[in-house]
Amino acid sequence: xxxxxxxxxDTRPPRKPAGTAPQGLGATSRRDDWWSSPLGVGxxxxxxxxxxxxxxxxxxxxxxxxxxxxxxxxxxxxxxxxDLGLPFGISPAIxxxxxxxxxxxxxxxxxxxxxxxxxxxxxxxxxxxxxxxxGYRMETALPFVLQNLHRLFLYLALVLLTIHWVEVxxxxxxxxxxxxxxxxxxLLVDTGLLTLYVSSCHSLRHIVGGKLDCxxxxxxxxxxxxxxxRLSGLNQRHMVYAWASLVSIVVADxxxxxxxxGVLSDPQILF
Ligand code: FES
Numbered sequence: 001x002x003x004x005x006x007x008x009x010d011t012r013p014p015r016k017p018a019g020t021a022p023q024g025l026g027a028t029s030r031r032d033d034w035w036s037s038p039l040g041v042g043x044x045x046x047x048x049x050x051x052x053x054x055x056x057x058x059x060x061x062x063x064x065x066x067x068x069x070x071x072x073x074x075x076x077x078x079x080x081x082x083d084l085g086l087p088f089g090i091s092p093a094i095x096x097x098x099x100x101x102x103x104x105x106x107x108x109x110x111x112x113x114x115x116x117x118x119x120x121x122x123x124x125x126x127x128x129x130x131x132x133x134x135g136y137r138m139e140t141a142l143p144f145v146l147q148n149l150h151r152l153f154l155y156l157a158l159v160l161l162t163i164h165w166v167e168v169x170x171x172x173x174x175x176x177x178x179x180x181x182x183x184x185x186x187l188l189v190d191t192g193l194l195t196l197y198v199s200s201c202h203s204l205r206h207i208v209g210g211k212l213d214c215x216x217x218x219x220x221x222x223x224x225x226x227x228x229x230r231l232s233g234l235n236q237r238h239m240v241y242a243w244a245s246l247v248s249i250v251v252a253d254x255x256x257x258x259x260x261x262g263v264l265s266d267p268q269i270l271f
Contacts, residue, residue: 025120027128034124042117045110048246052076055253056097060089067091069259070266071171072183075190075252076100078163096160103157106150108202109242151203161198164191174270181268186255190248197241200234
């Protein structure tokens with residue numbers, strides 16, 4: 001390759017492209033309260049995650065709270081594993097908890113949330129990030145390459161979701177009669193929100209409508225296209241469903257544990 005003569009070479013230092021955030025952690029030209037969002041997200045995410053860990057490990061050993069009450073089973077548990085008899089009163093939820101945890105950790109929305117809140121990478125749009133992240137190789141090397149397991153967790157989450165629906169329907173039936181208890185309604189809302197969260201997943205959207213060159217070329221492709229459009233509509237609210245389903249699972253679990261302890265009673269109507 002021919003080298004340019006020295007007189008024609010541009011020796012000026014490279015200029016930052018327009019719009020590039022100022023360098024250094026927290027450096028920004030923004031004048032709004034950009035820090036309030038990562039702060040709030042980090043706080044509430046920690047509260048909900050810590051509660052989930054508490055429920056799996058400490059509810060029973062510390063307070064003797066059973067994981068089920070009447071027809072209700074904690075949404076952290078699967079019915080097949082309810083009687084494992086683990087030592088120290090550890091909840092059998094621990095056996096399957098890695099599935100929803102893995103699904104949420106690798107979720108595209110939650111990645112953004114905790115990258116911003118806990119790694120400050122970056123803390124917000126147009127805000128400088130720590131320079132220690134310069135060796136970051138995105139999701140092509142350990143540990144972040146594991147984020148690519150999201151699709152696998154999605155398949156497992158779909159199995160769990162199906163089991164949850166069977167469980168919820170069962171709570172409405174009592175000796176062949178319809179029974180509506182507050183616990184059934186709470187579990188119904190929780191499973192409904194979880195369904196919206198899973199259905200709005202970016203990965204599911206890609207499975208349904210991705211890798212198609214022509215949407216109208218066959219009946220199958222047309223069906224996939226219309227399903228993809230519906231999922232795309234849900235996908236726009238993925239963040240809302242992500243939070244709502246996280247809060248609802250904690251509320252449902254808390255309600256069932258308090259029922260089991262006798263702190264609450266479950267109002268019911270029997271038809
Ligand atoms: S992207 Fe959030 S659950 Fe799949």
